[in-house]
Amino acid sequence: MDASAIEAGRRRWQARFDAARKRDADFTTLSGVPVDPVYGPRPGDAYEGFERIGWPGEYPFTRGLYASGYRGRTWTIRQFAGFGNAEQTNERYKKILANGGGGLSVAFDMPTLMGRDSDDGRSLGEVGHCGVAIDSAADMEILFKEIPLGDVTTSMTISGPAVPVFCMYLVAAERQGVDPGVLNGTLQTDIFKEYIAQKEWLFPPEPHLRLIGDLMEHCARAIPAYKPLSVSGYHIREAGATAAQELAYTLADGFGYVELGMSRGLDVDTFAPGLSFFFDAHVDFFEEIAKFRAARRIWARRLKEVYGARTEKAQWLRFHTQTAGVSLTAQQPYNNVVRTAVEALAAVLGGTNSLHTNALDETLALPSEQAAEIALRTQQVLMEETGVANVADPLGGSWYVEQLTDRIEADAEEIFARIEERGLRSHPDGRHPIGPMTSGILRGIEDGWFTGEIAESAFRHQQALEKGAKRVVGVNCHRGSVTGDLEILRVSHEVEREQVRVLADRRARRDDARVRAALDAMLTAARDGSNMIAPMLAAVRAEATLGEICDALRNEWGTYTEPAGF
Numbered sequence: 026m027d028a029s030a031i032e033a034g035r036r037r038w039q040a041r042f043d044a045a046r047k048r049d050a051d052f053t054t055l056s057g058v059p060v061d062p063v064y065g066p067r068p069g070d071a072y073e074g075f076e077r078i079g080w081p082g083e084y085p086f087t088r089g090l091y092a093s094g095y096r097g098r099t100w101t102i103r104q105f106a107g108f109g110n111a112e113q114t115n116e117r118y119k120k121i122l123a124n125g126g127g128g129l130s131v132a133f134d135m136p137t138l139m140g141r142d143s144d145d146g147r148s149l150g151e152v153g154h155c156g157v158a159i160d161s162a163a164d165m166e167i168l169f170k171e172i173p174l175g176d177v178t179t180s181m182t183i184s185g186p187a188v189p190v191f192c193m194y195l196v197a198a199e200r201q202g203v204d205p206g207v208l209n210g211t212l213q214t215d216i217f218k219e220y221i222a223q224k225e226w227l228f229p230p231e232p233h234l235r236l237i238g239d240l241m242e243h244c245a246r247a248i249p250a251y252k253p254l255s256v257s258g259y260h261i262r263e264a265g266a267t268a269a270q271e272l273a274y275t276l277a278d279g280f281g282y283v284e285l286g287m288s289r290g291l292d293v294d295t296f297a298p299g300l301s302f303f304f305d306a307h308v309d310f311f312e313e314i315a316k317f318r319a320a321r322r323i324w325a326r327r328l329k330e331v332y333g334a335r336t337e338k339a340q341w342l343r344f345h346t347q348t349a350g351v352s353l354t355a356q357q358p359y360n361n362v363v364r365t366a367v368e369a370l371a372a373v374l375g376g377t378n379s380l381h382t383n384a385l386d387e388t389l390a391l392p393s394e395q396a397a398e399i400a401l402r403t404q405q406v407l408m409e410e411t412g413v414a415n416v417a418d419p420l421g422g423s424w425y426v427e428q429l430t431d432r433i434e435a436d437a438e439e440i441f442a443r444i445e446e447r448g449l450r451s452h453p454d455g456r457h458p459i460g461p462m463t464s465g466i467l468r469g470i471e472d473g474w475f476t477g478e479i480a481e482s483a484f485r486h487q488q489a490l491e492k493g494a495k496r497v498v499g500v501n502c503h504r505g506s507v508t509g510d511l512e513i514l515r516v517s518h519e520v521e522r523e524q525v526r527v528l529a530d531r532r533a534r535r536d537d538a539r540v541r542a543a544l545d546a547m548l549t550a551a552r553d554g555s556n557m558i559a560p561m562l563a564a565v566r567a568e569a570t571l572g573e574i575c576d577a578l579r580n581e582w583g584t585y586t587e588p589a590g591f
């Protein structure tokens with residue numbers, strides 16, 4: 026790009042920056058040196074390929090979504106939390122908010138994630154263990170007691186039973202007197218990554234996608250600020266994918282949901298802002314920063330050029346980041362604080378919109394209160410002390426980071442082509458029921474291609490660890506010595522007994538005929554193709570349980586078994 030075009034871009038950036046609201050903060054270095062909100066080529070310099078880099082707040086958004094960067098607003102500190110019953114988790118949430126957490130993020134227990142009630146035989150021993158147990162709208166009401174749902178943005182990490190859980194959240198808001206139309210938050214919902222990596226699905230892909238389509242339609246129409254899909258690469262990465270695989274599979278899944286929305290006749294400029302992303306921040310500092318920058322650029326370009334999105338908001342890739350759980354070690358666990366800080370810094374330098382930092386004890390158990398607080402304080406140290414929030418995309422223009430960004434983008438494009446080619450083979454006539462990327466994803470799920478590719482990468486990494494080519498302190502080098510007693514959070518089995526008792530009591534007090542009628546109406550909608558959200562909401566209002574709703578749908582749609590692979 027020649028110098029005059031770069032200068033024109035700088036002037037556009039300046040105008041946007043001047044118009045933006047800025048935080049009232051000191052934007053100088055620790056020594057008092059004033060710093061600019063963004064840096065670019067020196068005036069008069071040309072820069073080859075600058076159109077791929079650009080300025081923050083401008084297409085292709087490589088350098089961030091906002092001209093003001095974090096000077097406008099810092100990232101959201103959103104710590105994923107949940108354990109025991111709704112009451113215990115509600116107390117933890119109030120502490121998180123009181124300590125400066127910017128939003129909430131619900132971790133559900135395994136039975137809830139699998140759409141089973143706490144009194145289901147398969148739930149035994151798991152209730153309240155890896156997250157909070159939610160059986161019905163009454164639990165959701167307790168979960169958010171004295172937390173005004175109209176004011177706090179809440180993320181819910183659940184995908185198989187996302188839609189009934191979301192209905193419970195809407196009913197909890199109704200019971201608080203909050204108009205559900207004003208809610209802002211995020212529901213994970215991303216079922217593709219369940220088949221690809223996380224393995225917590227309920228039904229076969231096709232009926233599940235229809236249900237997600239209903240949710241997208243409902244939110245686009247009735248809850249405009251809410252983000253019903255958090256397309257998640259985190260679990261793909263944690264299963265062993267490389268950075269490029271994480272990026273490519275996740276964005277491909279995102280394109281699949283774009284195709285789903287479009288196949289339902291929704292306007293891409295209306296529903297695409299409801300798609301957000303969730304990535305892993307692993308320990309290779311620069312590779313992760315490059316991944317985040319490439320993600321924004323690829324998404325903006327494809328949304329604009331392939332799917333016809335015209336508004337910037339529809340082209341924006343907004344993302345949450347969690348530091349890499351798999352990088353934590355049980356050996357010398359205090360070192361995990363350092364790993365997490367480095368990973369969090371990569372996320373921030375990559376322009377994350379929201380961030381979770383893992384606690385040092387998470388390889389051993391759910392975080393203790395003290396470990397959770399250190400994790401939160403880690404973000405606050407970065408935000409308040411280090412100056413990283415002063416300048417947008419401070420690594421933009423670094424030869425290394427720019428080349429790595431280009432490289433990871435090219436690798437991702439190559440993977441998209443392979444997925445699309447699989448889609449073409451499954452529909453050689455070009456008549457894709459939802460869209461070409463979706464066909465490729467579904468084919469890759471059905472024949473175990475994604476799983477195989479991830480397993481191959483995980484195997485290669487494991488070999489590198491065993492040979493010592495890749496090193497992990499305390500595990501395959503510098504072993505021993507950093508020890509210390511960790512306080513471990515243990516969830517009492519009393520929680521399960523109490524949850525089962527409360528559930529039985531609620532079932533005894535509700536109107537069973539009303540529940541049955543509501544579930545029947547929901548199944549009628551499932552069969553006749555009408556939107557299922559309204560009848561599901563009616564069932565939830567009648568205090569139908571999560572297990573009852575999911576069982577009714579399992580009976581209707583069947584379950585899913587993944588292909589065996591060797």
Ligand SMILES: CC(C)(COP(=O)(O)OP(=O)(O)OC[C@H]1O[C@@H](n2cnc3c(N)ncnc32)[C@H](O)[C@@H]1OP(=O)(O)O)[C@@H](O)C(=O)NCCC(=O)NCCSC(=O)CCC(=O)O
Pocket residue numbers: 045091092093094095096097098099101103105128130178180182210211250252255259301302303343344345347350378379
């Ligand atoms: C979009 C995100 C990523 C972030 O949303 P947030 O509300 O926090 O932040 P945001 O949208 O970036 O910012 C809030 C508002 O401020 C505005 N804003 C932000 N920065 C600005 C700036 N510089 N200038 C002007 N406006 C700005 C935004 O446009 C937005 O307004 P408008 O709204 O008006 O635009 C959302 O989807 C989210 O919160 N996701 C979290 C997902 C999550 O926590 N998942 C947990 C998974 S945990 C998991 O899966 C477990 C894994 C495991 O451990 O196994």
